[in-house]
Amino acid sequence: MATKHLMLPAALLLAGCLRSMPTRDAWTNDTSIEFPRFFEQPAVEAGAAGGSVELSGSALRALEVAAADFLGPQDANTPCVDRRESHRYRVIQRQGILFIRIDEDPQACGLSVPALHSGAQYAVGSDGRILRRLRDGEPDESMEPTDAGPGVLVPTSEVGRPFDPPDGSVPLPFIQAPSPDAGTGVRHNP
Template sequence: MGWACALPQVITREEDPSIVFPHFFEQPATELGAQGGTYELDGATLRALTVAANDFLPPGAKRPACWDRQESHRYRVIRHAEVIFVRIDEDPRACGQLTPAMHSGASYAISMDGRILRSLMDGQPDGALPSEPPGAGEDGVPAQPGVSSQSSETQGGPSHAPPISSPDAGVPRP
């Protein structure tokens, strides 16, 4: 068996402002790691999670504070066509707290080959142009989260990009 040496990962970023993030908390998620279940994760999704986690909280810090560790966060993944969306939020229970800090999460759109297509940190302006009502596409039809706000014909092919903003701002409160 040949084992490759782990090299530092180079993160490629494209920052496509036409991408709209899906609503990560619109439906319940299946919790991986729950007892009694068997789960399978494909390599592209694992890579997307790794790229997002390493960009948000780069590994290698010596004795990081609890909030600065990847394992102190929760991750949600939604896949639309060739884009994997990752949502990262603090897990207050991991650090003995009841609620997460404000602006403590991020959303990522990652391509199947591991490029960051768009990232948005909580509290960061989303860069959307306010010329249209929120969620409206070029033709006045509301854009769906997880798809491009531009039509496929305008872009010259099938769209992989979703609209920019999302009402998600972290872990929902009970």
């Protein structure tokens, strides 16, 4: 009888596990999309000198999507540096894509410099989907690596050999000065 009473809760628990977890809207990382140079031209600041700025609904939606992705959910306990109002936003529209640059505004939180890697760039389509995201500090996969050309093989007889300046020139001062060995503290001449 006891197993009969446990069957229903076990079935409900199992059915709950089979449900898929909600996820963020799907986005692609289309590396063929190149970001514009956001700081190439001065921007018009909204609310500056009493001028008006018109913002389309699709631009507002793109800003909301990018800010939500970059800064996450907001509530009363969100630290100042992670709040949407503590950031600056630049928007450029080209060929139906809204390009958005988000940067931390340290003065909004009483700081003098922004944190390292505190910004991001977004390409958002007219349908509100993120087409490309590049956070500061991440490698830009759209950049083609340049070939350094053919390498120069170093003969094994040269590996580990002390440095001799080419052309008989004078070596750099840090090479001439005796320095302590890293582990023993004994000074060795080069």
